Amino acid sequence: MATPFIQMQGIVKRFPGVIANDQVDLTIYPGEIHALLGENGSGKSTLMSVLDGLYQPNAGRIIIDGEEHKFGSPRDAIACGIGMIHQHFKLVEPFTVAENITMGAKNGDFWLSTEKIKQEIIGFGAKYGLHVNPNAYVWQLSVGEKQRVEILRILYQGSRLLIMDEPTAVLTPPETAELFSNLRRMTEQGCAVIFITHKLNEVMELADRVTVLRAGRVTGSMERSQLNPNQLVQLMVGRDLAGRSKPIQTELGPVVLNVDQIEVLNDMGRLGLRALSLSLREGEILGLAGVTGNGQRELAEAICGLRHIEKGSIHLHGEDITNLNPSAILDQGVSYVPEDRLGMGLVPDLTIIENLLLKNYQQPKYSGRWLLHAKAIEENAAALVEKYNVKTPSLHQPVKILSGGNLQRLLLAREIATIPRLMIVVYPARGLDIGATNDIHQLLLDLKANHTAILLISEDLDELVALSDRIGVLFDGRLAGEFPANEVDLDELGLLMAGSGQTNGGEPNAI
């Protein structure tokens, strides 16, 4: 093969209480697509942050084009043509898309011609299929749109190595396919790509080479021709996995949630939900497929009282909860796993203990009228962390240092532990490794068996089919179609998600 573009040799990165990377070697050739695999917390993001200059390794060397480099900051890495898109986006929310993309660009004239930049962004967007409105403010965007901005920003900086930390976690299948073809187009021009993923089929489809990490060490490295999914799982987990969990048939109980013709505004002040109706019964999982930004967040927030309902009504157990305040709705046993983990679901700077307290700090077990019961709180946190397998060196760490998968486990642990009567989950398996995904699915099925009604919002059709009793499609704030899960036609779902094949026109459609 050609001479290596980048060599990482013997990289060691320690954090207090953990060795995130232990003597890791990684070689990247120009023009290759390199997949990085491993369980949650195995050190993938840390390794890439070292390559990106965000962390300095405790030991080891980074050699680029045969010359050793030490990066003091991501700026140095960018200067060497390395750009990274993090698992948690690093965009400036109050700024516009155009401002975020041009920020820190190396050809930064002081006076930027705004019109020219906007044209450029639109041009890039068209070329790579990444459509965003350059004038929109980042806080107005959905997670999927934010990622497009991140990718555009790296492309705009003209990097030779694009590092993507779990890029497909937030994309729909068609978007993923499009991203992959764009990545290939980039590699044909000599650009290299490292991508982290938990999805083996993506590795099989895209990767030229694969490196697998387990507990901070490299357990294997393979060429495309040697790829074999079973062996990859072996390398990742160190054992064979149990089969996928099967949904159990439960008796459906009375109607828990009834959403009747609601209209809700999105952050841009336009209609985010249009006369949407649905109902959900005890012990039932209703799956909602759809591309991010088609009303998922608005629907979840409307039910939880976090967003004003302009028209229509929502009933929970027959009681009208339309526009009640969030705490009144919480008290009815509604729990919600939002898509925005670190912004809404968890408080980055607070510790694990404090985050696990967020929803139950008012319960008599954990606090009196005035004081918190520190001991009970800590015991509960320790029990949850243990039960849900959250990997952390200590309960007193701020949650922002947890790995992506562990954040998700922590959030789910807190929400499930309340044994809710209605649970709204948005993208539950996003960012989880294979084993953890199975665990979470099992947890949801256990909840269902426990008569909880579950509204499962996801983009992963396999997940929806595996778990749901019924599947509907959200498109443009409406429900476009409804299928019993066992007779679902994936192609038709895909078409509905893309907004075509709308059989019932614009009619509001209740399921």
Next chain:
Amino acid sequence: MPFSWEKRLTPSKFMLLAVPCIALLLSLLFCGVFLLITGRDPVEIYVAMISGALGSTYGLSETIVKAIPLMLCGLGISVAFRMQLWNIGAEGQLYVGALAATWLPLTFPALPAWVMLPLMVCLGMAGGALWAFVPGILRARWQVNEIITTLMLNYIGILWVSYLVYGPWRDPKGLNFPLTAQFPDAAILPFWGTSRIHIGLLLALAIVAFLYVLFNNSRWGYELKVIGSSPKAARYAGMNITRNICLAMLLSGAICGLAGMTEVSGIIGRLQPGLSPGYGYTGIIIAWLGQLNPLAIVIMSFLFGALQVGGYMVQTLGVPAAVASMIQGSILFFVIGAEILTRYRISYTGCKGGRSDRE
């Protein structure tokens, strides 16, 4: 450049302690250079300041006297700052607290001390609370920037006091000086022996204990922490943000108002303009230096008390007391500068730094 900045994910504990000390040293150096330029001996002046503030019983007791209002203001401010409410109106809240407390002895001079003093404490706190509540509700309901409103209310509060002492409340027997009548004995806070240290010190320390428990161990303190650090998550958890902003401002203002009450009742014995030499503003520096931690605020207020007393003392050497203000200001300046050390680490990257191959 062989050195580079690396961001720390969690602020360094050591640096949290070291930064105020480093800042203090740097500002002494900085002001020392300034004093040298003006032809004075900085060592002599610093020695005079320290021995003046700490070297005698009188100096020490005066340091404590100054520390009381500073501590109260710093504590009050820290309550609001914890919620990212930038209450810089402590000065005005102090004046209105003093004004409200003064009303009682002027109107009912015959009340016995055990009725008078507790009521004056309540009135002082209520006055300060009211003055902070106005910006609080404006901020909570209509997102009006509290920095501007609290700042403007400072002037209004101070001018109200001036209006009253020049007008309706002026002591008829006071030879036309802008002062209210001397308070009756029942309205004077008890003090220790011959010193001016009054019982306000105990009130302030009680508030320290209260805030310590509030911040670390209480349900409401937990809500404040969540709201201050992520309002979105707080709303998601069902917390009432509007109400909590108002409550935090009320408490913040009440503590600052108490500082006004203890000054008029413990030190001056009447209401007069200029009753505070900027305690409310110095309190901001103290709260910030103490990193909003009640115990650290206690230490910082003694330090700043000593600085002010030392400043008065060096006047005998022909140095203006403003030296103390200069040191105060530069401490804050260096603290803010040095704070970068708590969040970044300087690392040596060798001469082959990635930076060298740019440009």
